Amino acid sequence: MPSQPAAKRDLTGRTVLVTGAGVRVGRAIALELGRAGARVAVHYARSATGARATVRAIEAAGGAARAFAADLSMPANAATLVKDVVAWADRLDGLVCSAAGFDRRPFEQIDERAWRDMLALNLESPFRLAQAAAPHLRRRGGVIVNILDVAAFQAWKGYAHYGTAKAGLAMLTRILALELAPRVRVGAVAPGTVAFPDDYPAAERARIVSRIPLGRVGTPADVARAVHFLFTADYVTGSVITVDGGRMAGALGRL
Numbered sequence: 540m541p542s543q544p545a546a547k548r549d550l551t552g553r554t555v556l557v558t559g560a561g562v563r564v565g566r567a568i569a570l571e572l573g574r575a576g577a578r579v580a581v582h583y584a585r586s587a588t589g590a591r592a593t594v595r596a597i598e599a600a601g602g603a604a605r606a607f608a609a610d611l612s613m614p615a616n617a618a619t620l621v622k623d624v625v626a627w628a629d630r631l632d633g634l635v636c637s638a639a640g641f642d643r644r645p646f647e648q649i650d651e652r653a654w655r656d657m658l659a660l661n662l663e664s665p666f667r668l669a670q671a672a673a674p675h676l677r678r679r680g681g682v683i684v685n686i687l688d689v690a691a692f693q694a695w696k697g698y699a700h701y702g703t704a705k706a707g708l709a710m711l712t713r714i715l716a717l718e719l720a721p722r723v724r725v726g727a728v729a730p731g732t733v734a735f736p737d738d739y740p741a742a743e744r745a746r747i748v749s750r751i752p753l754g755r756v757g758t759p760a761d762v763a764r765a766v767h768f769l770f771t772a773d774y775v776t777g778s779v780i781t782v783d784g785g786r787m788a789g790a791l792g793r794l
Contacts, residue, residue, distance in 0.1 A: 549771055551576030553679075554628040556621065558611060558668070559638030561586030563734055564686060566593050567759035568635055568766050569604070573597030575767060579604040580624040582638065584611060611638050612660045617667035621675070631675035635766060636665035636708075637686040643697045654700050661704035662711070669715055669725075677722040684769050685712050686762070687729040689783050709779060716777030724776040726769040731783025733757040752785030 555572050559565035561583035570593065573579045579597055581604050583590035590606040597604040605627055609620040625631050640660040642653060665685055676683065690698055691705035709727060716725040733756065735744055748756060765780045781787055 548574075548576035550633075550767075553632035553770075554578045554580065554624070554630050555633035555635060555770075556580040556582060556607075556624050556631060556668075556672070557635040557637060558582040558620075558664075559584075560593055561589030561606075564730065564759045564762050565635075565637035567763040568637055568686075569593050570596055570600075571760070571763035571767050572633075572635075572770070573602035573604055574600045575770075576602065577633070578602070578628055580627065581606045582611075582620060583608060584638065611664040611668075612640070612656060614659055614663040614667045617664050618671040621668060621671035625675055630679060631672055631681065632679045633682045633684070633770060634668060634672045634676065635684045635686070636668060638664065639686065639688075640701075642701055645697060646699045649700050657700040657704045658707075661701065662707045665708055666711060669711075669719075673719060673723065677719070681723050682770050683712075683715060683719075683723065683725045684766050685709075685725075685727040686766075687712075687727050687779065689729050689731045689781065689787050691729060692787060712779065713777050720776060724769075724773075726775060726777070727779045728762055728765045728769070729779050729781045729783070730762045731757065731781070731786040733759055733762055733782070750786065751783070752788065755784065757782060757784055 550572060555577045557565055557569040560569035560581040569579050569581050581590045581593045594604040594606050607623055609616045640657055669683055685708050687709055688705045690702045691709040712725055712727040732747055761782050765782050
């Protein structure tokens with residue numbers, strides 16, 4: 540298989556905070572932006588080992604990074620996280636809200652804690668991060684990218700709280716694009732299936748793949764490349780890029 544071309548170092552000089560960057564999609568985004576020259580603030584909550592590995596990988600590629608711990612299930616921590624990143628880098632040029640919670644349960648079983656947990660991490664924390672970051676991003680002509688989910692646009696049984704939070708984040712993306720223009724651009728990426736949990740049943744995997752027009756699961760790197768594009772697309776704001784292999788077009792709302 541031919542090697543992949545190295546990413547252009549078109550983000551050199553910029554500092555970007557990526558939340559949830561110790562694992563999976565967040566890690567791939569941090570690596571992509573770091574390899575493109577950005578100094579990356581690698582946020583984590585519980586994945587300290589993964590965050591340190593992300594930092595080492597960015598440094599090994601010639602970039603700069605540092606890990607930052609914060610529990611964003613408590614949105615009040617958002618402002619402190621941004622403050623710590625700016626104290627480290629003396630600037631902030633970009634924010635990627637990738638940290639997320641995921642939960643599946645019947646509508647009747649969504650109690651107050653489950654409801655609040657989903658909204659706190661998936662919607663309120665990105666809101667608070669954007670508020671805290673906005674003055675710094677305006678100063679630099681910065682970028683915000685929110686990581687959604689195709690569940691923001693398709694109704695699936697068992698995900699009332701999760702889907703509602705992601706749909707709210709999609710609307711927040713569009714509103715922020717208006718509120719923060721022209722100095723700050725705001726966009727989003729909505730992944731479909733880009734990685735299965737290790738314990739996901741084989742039969743369920745096959746069922747989902749059968750409903751993806753491209754006939755395969757994507758990868759976190761596919762999402763990361765879309766994020767990178769939004770950082771460099773100077774005339775794009777308020778847009779959502781769907782990275783799902785055509786699933787939204789062809790699945791008719793079926794999970």
